[in-house]
Amino acid sequence: MIFGFPIGFAAPWVLLALVALPILWIILRAIPPAPIRRRFPGVALLLGLQDEDTVTDRTPWWLLLLRAIAIAAVIVGLAGPILNPTERPEGQADRLLVILDGSWATAGNWPRQMAMVEGLLDEADRAGQQVAIVNLSDPAALAFQEAAIWKARLPGVSPMPWQPSSDTLQRLASVLEQGAFDTVWVADGLALEGRSTLADVLSDRGVLRVIEDGAGTLGMLPPVYEDGRLLLRVQRPVAGIARDVEIQAHGLDPSGAARVLATMSLTFEADATEAEAEIALPAELRARISRFEIASAGTAGAVSLSDDRLQRREIALIAGREDREGLQLLSPLHYLRQALVPNAEVLEGALGDVLPANPDVVVLADVAALAPGNEAALIEWVEAGGLLVRFAGPKVAASGLGRSEEHPLMPVRLRAGGRSVGGAMSWGEPKTLAPFAEGSPFFGLSVSDEVRVSAQVVAQPDPTLASRVVAELVDGTPLVTRKALGQGQVVLFHVTANAEWSGLPLSGLFVQMLDRLAILSATDAEDETRMAGTIWQPVRVLDGLGRLSDGQTLPGVTGEDLTSAPLSENLRPGLYRDDARLLARNVLRDGDVLEPASWPIGVSVEGLAVTPAKDLSGWFLAAALILLAADVLASLLVSGRLWGARVATVVLLAAMLPQSLEAQDTRAISDTREVVLGHVLTGDKAVDDLAHAGLLGLSETLYFRTSVEPDEPAAVDLETDTLGLYPMLYWPITPLQPTPSAEAYAKLNTYLRSGGMILFDTRDADVARYGASSPNGRKLQRLAAPLDIPGLEVVPQDHVLTRTFYLLQDFPGRYESRDVWVEAAPADAELVEGMPFRNLNDGVTPVIIGGNDWAAAWAMDRRGNALLPVGRGRAGERQRELAYRFGVNLVIHVLTGNYKSDQVHVPALLDRLGQ
């Protein structure tokens, strides 16, 4: 603290330099501003004139003050002023250990915590302490390093969606290095086994400060479905003041957009640590909810993901035999009803009435024949994803259903009559179930000996039978078979749904089997048997801040771990899938209680510090810079040079404006006002100049001979310029020109696709044929490889280029090679009887490739003189003329496309009109 202000200095001795300010004052004052030398003939009239006022001989006081303040600001800035400096306690160790809990409970305050840790690091940096940071939730090797190194790594530390394990704490206590160090423990405020032990160990090594801000932590327990209502519960570790909490139910609305489907308000009583509320939601809406979340909590613990538990399937129960009134226990549906009603919506009625409600499952208990209309509707429903579960019975056994050939709604063919074992009239014992094979949906369920089957229908041994059996008796006869039909499936229990033929419906196994078939949706009993032997794949996982992310790349988790193991890196909270079942693992589970942390006596527990020390030196130095900039203006003002400076400033400002954009715009405007031919810059000045002169010559020729009146040609830089402004680009090839970037190639391809044309000129037709026989040819191949160029052919005799303006047969430039390539005509183009040309109507060739060095033949200077000789004598002049004609044809072709080609039809049209 200095003079009561909360300001300290990192290097206070630098302030001694302020003593030098008065000396500086004297020196500066003695130096007048330098005069300007001006050439002025009128000086002859000035000779002998005396200055009346000599005040400006010395620097004006205000300028001096400005400079003095600027220099003072520099000195103060270099001295490292710090706002709110932290007093350094006596007896500080030279090492500092920062322990972060890093659990989900800290996520709500994470930015503040990080700011605080950063402040700690700054302090340690100033004090020269070595620092180690340990995130207990995400432990790494302990290493004491410079604070600055840790500061750079700090943004990578993020809260984890679990709590530290007590193992980590124990291990940390055991691996701590020798020697004294101070510790700052930023804790989440929740109880953790081993906390006190570690705190004791740390207190022995040095000063232990615990910083805790867990009072506001809220945890959301999974909602419970009871009697048509959802019970929502929220916990907090410490009771305190009364508090309202808002809970949002997120899900997809009918249009598929994620939104908040419902909000509920909970109130914590002043002395309560748990609040609850009930909400009734329609089943449709409930089924849409994907997660509950405490509004604006931002932690993984404040999110409760919902899975199948909230969804209740609609199951249609249909029995064939309703004539035995009063015998409830013999009703084929009695046991099913008992098993299903607690956790599914059961529909009963005639099949024709139930199907339009689109149930998830249809159970047919001993129904053999269906009305043809119903059967077709049922097949359609199964194929659309329905699950049909059939139970056998006397009717099925007696009917001829699926006897001679496989019925679509039966998984297997049945033998006539079925069989009966262990009855009064048969040999043998009733059969028990064989253990479920791996691959069966029932794998992992324990088979009870009490389940005995005394009668069943028997499947015909078909080739497909083995793959369709999901449960069998000990003698190998199928008990449950299944087949896929469309997107749905058909399951047949070869016994009755009541206890007539077997003890299966009486056993707990029956319910478990229904569950495994995803008939039961409520998975409230996460018992061992249900989860045994299953592997669950993460679908979406939560991070510490309560955000969902994709979990498909994470390894699967066994069912046992999923229900019972504590959360860790290998078991993240989130949604897990096993086949058709979806299970959520939340941070808090039923029965969890948030408890406040307990610390050993003598450990000081603080809240998060709010005012971090702030380094002001940057501000002082910036102020000094601003003052010095002002000094420049003021000095100019004093010496009478401000006008020039003002101009310079304006120019500077103009330069700093987004000028290139403007330049682009003006160029675009000027280049689109008239037709402008473009040539691609190669980087070789001679070639570029020649290309420019060539296009200039061509433009002049066009101007005089055609109605195309081009402007000055443009040099096009493929990387920066817009290509779309130019109807045609001339691209001379040099072996050394740079290969365009990927973006430039993308632009070129867009240009070619949208109707632009590029004239490639290898300029070597005098020495090389077309191909890779010359350096230029090879360069062209490399340059053009990424371009979207169609198949090529040598210009055919009837190409439209031969007649767009002049009638031409050759396309000479400075050289006279016939190797000029254009886009190949379609293979089906044919010569119509009596027509001079083939019927080629579509497309302007996107490229023309040749080596005749056209630009050299076209090149002319501003006065219209040809720059380079072509050929010899009059023949040469004729060749140059033909080169110009080729250029004219080319530009007309580019501008008018296949117009001249269309003329092919004129005779035919006239003929048809009867002219």
Next chain:
Amino acid sequence: MNTAPNLRTRAETEAARLPPLLARAEHLAGTVLLGEHGRRRAGLGDDFWQYRPVQPGDSRRLIDWRRSAKSDQQFIRQREWQVAQSVMLWVDQSASMRFTSDKDGATKADRARVLALSLSILLIRAGERVGLSGSSLPPRRGEAQILRLTEMLQSDEAEDYGAPEARAMLPHARAVFVSDFLGDFEAVEAALYKAADRDVRGVVYQVLDPAEESFPFQGRAIFESMGGSVSHETRKASDLKTRYLDRLAERRDQLQHLCRVTGWQFGHHDTAKSAQAALLWLYRAMERRQ
């Protein structure tokens, strides 16, 4: 042989400088509508002046028979007296004339040359003989003289301030002195007196830069002449402004007084203003009868 191409190159370089000045001068001269430049009395000349009755003493060869046949009297056809006058030009070529305050604007020398050459073109087209004062280019007639003048006018001189050349003045000729007249005043005085002694009349034309007219300087500065031979340091240039302008006005008064005494005319021109107005003024001043 090396010399021929070399000579040709140099000649072309030299010739390249001619057309712009000449073209500008021609262009400027074209703006002045050329009237008859006769003496407004009968005498030797090409143009018809009047018919007058024959008087005793007239030679019979002078009788215009075609006119006389129309009446009983005999007439003599008189032509207008057309005397070619000699005009001597002096254009200051010194370093001070090469000053301009505006980077893109014309220097004083440039303006002075254009004006002088345009005036020459007008005068030569009117049949006068134009030359340079001194012995370098005596007055002659004809278009070729315009080219010679153009060439002579383009030679820069190194000295800081120029003094009028009054040697070898033809008696009774006319003269035009174009300069900024910021240099030694006594030299100007001497030259004008010398010219007046030979009955040479003419125009003193002062061409100044706008900066020299307004003195828009501030702050600490060292003023130097174009050649650097004269310099003056000031700490507050703005203070000097009024006194400088006073001195400039005084110099102008002196020139005007000198002209009045010697029968010359005095005009001044600012290079920021139109050259055409200046040329018109000069042309009118040359036409004025003595």
